[in-house]
Amino acid sequence: MTMQTNLRGRDLISLREWTREEIETVLDVAMDLKRQRALGLPHPYLRDKVLAMLFFYSSTRTRASFEAGMAQLGGHAQFIESRTTQIAHGDTAREIGEILGRYNDGIAIRHVEWGVGNQYIREVAQASRVPVLNMQCDLYHPHQVLADLLTIREKLGDPRGRTLTVSWAYAASYQKPISVPQDLVLLATRFGMHVRLVHPPEFQLMDDVLAEAAENARRSGGAFELMDDFDAGMRDSDVVYAKSWGPLLVAKDDAEGAAISARYTDWITDERRMALAGPDAIYMHPLPADRNIEVADAVIDGPHSVVYDEAENRLHVQKAVMALTMA
Amino acid sequence: MTMQTNLRGRDLISLREWTREEIETVLDVAMDLKRQRALGLPHPYLRDKVLAMLFFYSSTRTRASFEAGMAQLGGHAQFIESRTTQIAHGDTAREIGEILGRYNDGIAIRHVEWGVGNQYIREVAQASRVPVLNMQCDLYHPHQVLADLLTIREKLGDPRGRTLTVSWAYAASYQKPISVPQDLVLLATRFGMHVRLVHPPEFQLMDDVLAEAAENARRSGGAFELMDDFDAGMRDSDVVYAKSWGPLLVAKDDAEGAAISARYTDWITDERRMALAGPDAIYMHPLPADRNIEVADAVIDGPHSVVYDEAENRLHVQKAVMALTMA
Amino acid sequence: MTMQTNLRGRDLISLREWTREEIETVLDVAMDLKRQRALGLPHPYLRDKVLAMLFFYSSTRTRASFEAGMAQLGGHAQFIESRTTQIAHGDTAREIGEILGRYNDGIAIRHVEWGVGNQYIREVAQASRVPVLNMQCDLYHPHQVLADLLTIREKLGDPRGRTLTVSWAYAASYQKPISVPQDLVLLATRFGMHVRLVHPPEFQLMDDVLAEAAENARRSGGAFELMDDFDAGMRDSDVVYAKSWGPLLVAKDDAEGAAISARYTDWITDERRMALAGPDAIYMHPLPADRNIEVADAVIDGPHSVVYDEAENRLHVQKAVMALTMA
Numbered sequence: 014m015t016m017q018t019n020l021r022g023r024d025l026i027s028l029r030e031w032t033r034e035e036i037e038t039v040l041d042v043a044m045d046l047k048r049q050r051a052l053g054l055p056h057p058y059l060r061d062k063v064l065a066m067l068f069f070y071s072s073t074r075t076r077a078s079f080e081a082g083m084a085q086l087g088g089h090a091q092f093i094e095s096r097t098t099q100i101a102h103g104d105t106a107r108e109i110g111e112i113l114g115r116y117n118d119g120i121a122i123r124h125v126e127w128g129v130g131n132q133y134i135r136e137v138a139q140a141s142r143v144p145v146l147n148m149q150c151d152l153y154h155p156h157q158v159l160a161d162l163l164t165i166r167e168k169l170g171d172p173r174g175r176t177l178t179v180s181w182a183y184a185a186s187y188q189k190p191i192s193v194p195q196d197l198v199l200l201a202t203r204f205g206m207h208v209r210l211v212h213p214p215e216f217q218l219m220d221d222v223l224a225e226a227a228e229n230a231r232r233s234g235g236a237f238e239l240m241d242d243f244d245a246g247m248r249d250s251d252v253v254y255a256k257s258w259g260p261l262l263v264a265k266d267d268a269e270g271a272a273i274s275a276r277y278t279d280w281i282t283d284e285r286r287m288a289l290a291g292p293d294a295i296y297m298h299p300l301p302a303d304r305n306i307e308v309a310d311a312v313i314d315g316p317h318s319v320v321y322d323e324a325e326n327r328l329h330v331q332k333a334v335m336a337l338t339m340a
Numbered sequence: 341m342t343m344q345t346n347l348r349g350r351d352l353i354s355l356r357e358w359t360r361e362e363i364e365t366v367l368d369v370a371m372d373l374k375r376q377r378a379l380g381l382p383h384p385y386l387r388d389k390v391l392a393m394l395f396f397y398s399s400t401r402t403r404a405s406f407e408a409g410m411a412q413l414g415g416h417a418q419f420i421e422s423r424t425t426q427i428a429h430g431d432t433a434r435e436i437g438e439i440l441g442r443y444n445d446g447i448a449i450r451h452v453e454w455g456v457g458n459q460y461i462r463e464v465a466q467a468s469r470v471p472v473l474n475m476q477c478d479l480y481h482p483h484q485v486l487a488d489l490l491t492i493r494e495k496l497g498d499p500r501g502r503t504l505t506v507s508w509a510y511a512a513s514y515q516k517p518i519s520v521p522q523d524l525v526l527l528a529t530r531f532g533m534h535v536r537l538v539h540p541p542e543f544q545l546m547d548d549v550l551a552e553a554a555e556n557a558r559r560s561g562g563a564f565e566l567m568d569d570f571d572a573g574m575r576d577s578d579v580v581y582a583k584s585w586g587p588l589l590v591a592k593d594d595a596e597g598a599a600i601s602a603r604y605t606d607w608i609t610d611e612r613r614m615a616l617a618g619p620d621a622i623y624m625h626p627l628p629a630d631r632n633i634e635v636a637d638a639v640i641d642g643p644h645s646v647v648y649d650e651a652e653n654r655l656h657v658q659k660a661v662m663a664l665t666m667a
Numbered sequence: 668m669t670m671q672t673n674l675r676g677r678d679l680i681s682l683r684e685w686t687r688e689e690i691e692t693v694l695d696v697a698m699d700l701k702r703q704r705a706l707g708l709p710h711p712y713l714r715d716k717v718l719a720m721l722f723f724y725s726s727t728r729t730r731a732s733f734e735a736g737m738a739q740l741g742g743h744a745q746f747i748e749s750r751t752t753q754i755a756h757g758d759t760a761r762e763i764g765e766i767l768g769r770y771n772d773g774i775a776i777r778h779v780e781w782g783v784g785n786q787y788i789r790e791v792a793q794a795s796r797v798p799v800l801n802m803q804c805d806l807y808h809p810h811q812v813l814a815d816l817l818t819i820r821e822k823l824g825d826p827r828g829r830t831l832t833v834s835w836a837y838a839a840s841y842q843k844p845i846s847v848p849q850d851l852v853l854l855a856t857r858f859g860m861h862v863r864l865v866h867p868p869e870f871q872l873m874d875d876v877l878a879e880a881a882e883n884a885r886r887s888g889g890a891f892e893l894m895d896d897f898d899a900g901m902r903d904s905d906v907v908y909a910k911s912w913g914p915l916l917v918a919k920d921d922a923e924g925a926a927i928s929a930r931y932t933d934w935i936t937d938e939r940r941m942a943l944a945g946p947d948a949i950y951m952h953p954l955p956a957d958r959n960i961e962v963a964d965a966v967i968d969g970p971h972s973v974v975y976d977e978a979e980n981r982l983h984v985q986k987a988v989m990a991l992t993m994a
Contacts, residue, residue: 382714382715384715400747400758400763400766401766403745403747404719404745404747404766404767404770404771405770407717407743407745408717408719408743408745408770408771409770411715411716411717411742411743412715412716412717413715414715416743419745419746627758627762627766628758628762631759648765648766648769651765651766651769652766652769652770655769655770
């Protein structure tokens with residue numbers, strides 16, 4: 014048990030900037046908030062506070078969970094789509110940070126454009142007097158992986174020594190960001206998990222992320238292994254987390270990315286592959302999934318799947334982060 | 341006087357699934373909430389509760405009244421347009437129900453697509469742990485007709501034995517759903533009204549709705565009559581409710597629907613027709629109306645019109661339904 | 668010190684209809700609300716009240732500040748974009764006023780279309796039972812200039828006898844409304860400022876506005892001067908307020924407006940021009956600015972600029988107006 018009380022006013026742009034004890038504090042508060050919601054207890058820790066949510070790309074879960082979370086905490090979240098603003102008429106990142114920071118008590122941003130998103134969020138944060146929360150950028154998705162870690166702890170108990178397979182999977186829809194696998198290997202290695210990162214060669218993550226994940230594993234007593242064989246990566250795993258992302262480090266554009274992805278259409282999490290993992294293995298996915306392309310219905314709707322509990326935990330961890338940083 | 345106390349957690353997808361006593365309870369609570377609003381009394385029955393409003397088709401009154409109602413009850417309503425979500429990227433109805441049901445305390449849906457809307461709402465409700473409210477589907481519009489019934493009771497007192505003319509009218513704008521006339525004949529016949537359903541032959545409603553309306557009338561001591569002469573339908577009526585809908589049961593597509601509708605451009609509620617009804621007759625319309633096509637300005641803005649009180653009552657009945665089901 | 672207590676229920680469409688004492692009351696309440704926010708004190712003067720915000724044209728600051736302000740006051744603001752409503756399907760201004768006025772406790776409207784906006788807002792107000800607030804129309808922008816006046820008083824103290832330069836500047840983006848310069852010269856002349864209105868000949872304001880500004884100056888002991896030389900207008904000024912607007916009184920359409928504007932691309936507020944004003948002069952702009960076209964980065968980001976404090980004051984004056992009119 015550990016708790017840090019210094020999170021008021023802090024940005025959450027990358028968990029790399031939060032200590033393990035600070036992360037433990039978020040998970041602890043998240044469980045407390047989850048219990049209070051189950052009991053119907055009021056918990057208006059942010060009464061009449063306001064969060065500006067700035068979306069450069071649409072999202073069901075992210076918007077719905079942040080907005081509902083603020084309302085449950087007694088506050089309000091503004092849903093601002095970049096297309097409805099005058100950002101196109103000349104609002105700079107500094108102006109957004111200065112001005113939204115004066116009107117609101119926090120700013121949350123989703124901006125997944127490759128090479129742009131994280132930089133933009135940092136520029137807004139630089140100019141903002143209030144906490145800036147990353148609702149997913151090109152590099153990180155901290156609230157998603159906090160929810161993932163909470164779910165793993167609820168299902169498996171202490172994650173130390175348990176095997177987590179973070180695998181690429183094929184999807185036809187579009188070239189998705191690498192933020193989820195990057196943040197997931199970074200976080201799970203800090204908590205002592207044996208992390209396998211599995212993907213075809215073109216789907217590599219950033220070098221500094223890989224190096225830090227390896228170093229995390231060394232310090233925590235976990236492990237970090239790179240693999241390129243989906244079946245081998247599944248074998249005897251405790252947690253299967255297989256989702257698609259684009260070959261963003263090698264492809265010049267979306268068309269080339271799609272062409273590369275199309276070489277690996279057999280990278281689907283189906284029942285045969287899921288059976289390679291342990292009988293008690295859990296299947297996770299941040300959703301939405303390309304059904305029967307990325308994952309078979311029988312898996313995502315089957316007994317190993319915990320995707321709805323995982324999605325629910327978005328709400329609880331986000332409320333914890335907001336309550337701790339914006340109070 | 342009657343009151344049912346078992347509405348917590350209930351869906352309102354069709355009033356066919358609510359008893360007459362449950363409907364009486366809604367109307368009673370609606371009048372109490374209306375009185376409290378008139379007096380400026382706080383009534384935060386849903387403090388910090390959250391309703392997700394999912395719109396597959398835009399609406400002024402519906403969105404504004406549900407969102408304002410939740411705020412007045414101390415809660416919050418999220419305005420979610422389907423185009424801003426990842427529903428197009430693979431969110432199924434089950435995922436929407438599971439996930440929005442975990443983030444929120446209720447889900448309201450407007451989905452009027454013929455042959456699709458009601459089915460979608462039922463699939464979401466199947467997966468949701470919280471009440472699902474129908475903000476209009478292809479078949480029903482329960483909150484509209486609750487407001488209509490409340491308005492009739494406010495203007496006429498006990499509706500038993502009073503004549504209600506539910507008539508088709510011509511409109512040029514688009515092929516509108518049949519949900520209002522269907523729900524109206526179903527509801528009014530339960531309350532002992534003498535209901536005339538008046539339309540050109542192509543604008544029939546669904547067989548099972550007609551059968552149930554007839555059975556309702558038999559049980560309640562009311563009447564249910566099918567007519568195809570607009571003038572005859574108006575004669576000595578107490579309540580004139582004339583609006584357009586598409587010939588959805590016979591037309592293959594919108595173009596054919598428009599062509600059929602165009603045969604009946606003289607089906608307008610004008611002063612001559614309104615005069616055929618009783619001198620104390622009231623004119624109702626759920627709005628928006630095609631002015632001087634569907635109804636003459638002199639009627640909708642005239643002394644018989646109660647359309648603004650009717651629109652206002654949307655707020656009060658919806659607050660009653662939300663407070664009773666989501667508390 | 669003066670205070671008027673009769674603002675409950677009042678519209679704010681143009682400050683021409685508000686007395687100087689009423690405006691003083693708004694500024695006083697705004698400063699009180701600003702202090703409470705700085706101290707983190709709750710101030711839920713509009714608990715569970717609802718404002719409908721109707722936008723016919725997008726805006727970052729206006730929407731964000733009104734919505735955040737209502738939330739901080741304990742209420743809720745609905746963000747309604749005209750394109751998502753059925754206004755296109757037949758909702759008249761009267762229907763909007765009648766219906767939104769029944770669902771909400773206030774209606775705020777932004778409608779800047781030349782020759783249309785103010786008229787529309789007045790028609791809604793005519794039909795509404797609740798206060799109607801002008802979030803910018805073709806003629807006026809009252810909440811902006813209230814924030815401007817508050818900023819001037821914070822930076823300079825009593826504005827009496829101080830020189831305010833309201834100048835046109837070139838911008839490439841689009842033909843902007845004349846509402847800000849019109850409202851600014853009207854308001855500043857009431858408070859005894861020496862107002863210079865500076866623009867190329869085609870960018871004149873409306874005759875009755877000019878006449879009233881001159882009369883205001885005469886009564887208040889201020890001054891009102893028309894100039895067409897940007898440099899001369901800057902000389903020894905205390906407050907430089909230079910922004911673009913369209914030649915709306917003379918141009919037939921946007922193309923002609925752009926062609927006229929393009930004759931004056933050298934009308935930029937740069938460091939040389941800013942140096943012509945006093946060493947303690949402040950630079951103001953309602954934002955967003957066309958950077959390095961309308962104003963040089965070195966000026967808007969420089970030591971004379973107060974644009975972020977000015978933007979922040981939007982929040983405080985709007986909260987004051989809402990609390991006073993909607994309570």
